[in-house]
Amino acid sequence: MKLTGARGVSGLGIWLVAIWLLLWNDLSVANVVSGALVAVAVLGLSRLPKSYCAGSELGERPRVSLPHLLYFGGYVLVKLVQANLVLAWEIITPWRDRIHTGIVAVPLRTSSDLAMTVVANVITLTPGTVTIEAKGTPSVLYVHVLHLDDIERVKAELLHLEELSVKAFGSRAARAQMRGGS
Amino acid sequence: MTDTIAGVLLVFGSALILLAGIGVVRFRSIYARMHSAAKAPTLGILAIAIGVSLSVRSVEALVTALLVVVLQLVTGPVGTHLLGRSVYRQLEHDFDAGDELAADEARDVDH
Numbered sequence: 001m002k003l004t005g006a007r008g009v010s011g012l013g014i015w016l017v018a019i020w021l022l023l024w025n026d027l028s029v030a031n032v033v034s035g036a037l038v039a040v041a042v043l044g045l046s047r048l049p050k051s052y053c054a055g056s057e058l059g060e061r062p063r064v065s066l067p068h069l070l071y072f073g074g075y076v077l078v079k080l081v082q083a084n085l086v087l088a089w090e091i092i093t094p095w096r097d098r099i100h101t102g103i104v105a106v107p108l109r110t111s112s113d114l115a116m117t118v119v120a121n122v123i124t125l126t127p128g129t130v131t132i133e134a135k136g137t138p139s140v141l142y143v144h145v146l147h148l149d150d151i152e153r154v155k156a157e158l159l160h161l162e163e164l165s166v167k168a169f170g171s172r173a174a175r176a177q178m179r180g181g182s
Numbered sequence: 183m184t185d186t187i188a189g190v191l192l193v194f195g196s197a198l199i200l201l202a203g204i205g206v207v208r209f210r211s212i213y214a215r216m217h218s219a220a221k222a223p224t225l226g227i228l229a230i231a232i233g234v235s236l237s238v239r240s241v242e243a244l245v246t247a248l249l250v251v252v253l254q255l256v257t258g259p260v261g262t263h264l265l266g267r268s269v270y271r272q273l274e275h276d277f278d279a280g281d282e283l284a285a286d287e288a289r290d291v292d293h
Contacts, residue, residue, distance in 0.1 A: 022249055025242050084198055084225045087218060091205040101213055103270075105282040124220055124259035130213070131259070132266040133283055142283040144266060146217050151280070 013039040064169045072168040075161075079126040086128060090146075102148040103132060106158045108139040110166055112174040116141070118165045123158060188236035195229030198222045212269055220262040227254050 013036075020035035021027055090099070108116060116139055120131040128146035135142075145154055166178050205218030231247035269275075270283070 019249070022245055025246065080221070080225050080228075083221045087205065087221055088198070088201050091201050091208060091218065099211075099214060101211065102277040102280040103283045104280075105286055120263065121256070121259040124262050125224060125255070128217065130217055130220060130266050131263050132270050134263075140286070142286075144213055144216075146214060148277075148280070 009043055013043055016042060063171060063175075065167060068164070068167040069169060072164045075164060076122055076125065079122075083126055083128065086147075099146055100148050101144065101146055102151075103142055103144050104148070104151055104154055106141045106143055106155055108141060108162055109159075110162065110170065110174045110177050111137065111139050112166075112171060112177075115162070115166050115170055115174050118169075119158075119162045122161055122165065126161070129154070129158070184236055184239075188233045191229045191233030191236070195226040195233060198226035198229065202226070212273070213266070213275075216262060216266055216269070220258065224254060224258055227251060 016039035017032065017035040020038060021031055024031050108119065110116065116134065120134055120141055123129050123131045123141065123143055130144045131141055132144045133142040134140070141158075143154075143158065148154065163178060166174050170178065199222060202218050202222030205222070206215045209215045209218055228251055231251045235244045235247045275281075
């Protein structure tokens with residue numbers, strides 16, 4: 001089943017209304033109506049990516065795998081804590097400047113917009129790495145690294161992250177790309 | 183017991199955000215400042231949200247805290263990307279460990 005056209009957009013609208021209601025913490029008619037108005041305005045004003053509206057070749061429905069999702073969540077949480085400890089240490093020991101910054105190119109195996117977005121976001125949350133630029137076809141992420149001592153290790157870690165995120169909620173096509181390597 | 187854990191989490195979260203603030207002031211390059219501003223608040227907010235839901239113990243607080251964390255996780259990095267991208271495009275920079283983006287773009291121009 002493809003997430004195409006009106007169906008995909010109205011599904012997104014329902015999500016927006018649900019979040020609106022959760023933010024107000026109150027299920028009343030006025031909130032539902034105002035939420036619907038806001039959702040229509042937001043969807044009307046924003047330019048959604050093509051994969052959401054028209055269904056690109058990879059615009060397949062994401063398939064969530066619960067065990068992989070839990071593993072991915074745990075992995076990201078551990079990395080997030082690690083990121084904070086590393087950074088906190090860097091901040092409170094100003095006399096030991098270990099910062100060697102640089103930008104590495106990480107060529108991704110998947111070309112799915114969704115997977116790319118998730119990987120780019122998670123990279124920004126994990127230790128010492130921030131996504132600076134993303135390019136479409138072929139998909140490459142450019143990542144700014146705070147402690148760039150071993151380029152190959154950094155790249156391998158980021159590719160591992162990509163693999164985990166596709167396993168957790170990649171579409172069928174994205175999974176096939178990961179396996180086939182094409 | 184629960185209150186103690188909640189208290190520890192609240193102080194831990196606030197301390198992280200304080201450290202991030204110190205990092206923003208102390209680091210010398212704009213990129214290092216960005217790293218500091220991007221990460222610590224995420225874990226800090228996560229810890230504070232768990233602490234709040236442990237001490238308030240109501241469904242509403244839990245739902246709101248969860249929403250805060252999810253929205254922070256999803257939107258925070260996007261702001262950082264945009265900041266990093268515009269800094270890279272607008273300012274002079276020198277990276278002591280190499281710059282593969284500049285290398286790739288120079289190669290694309292040659293072709």
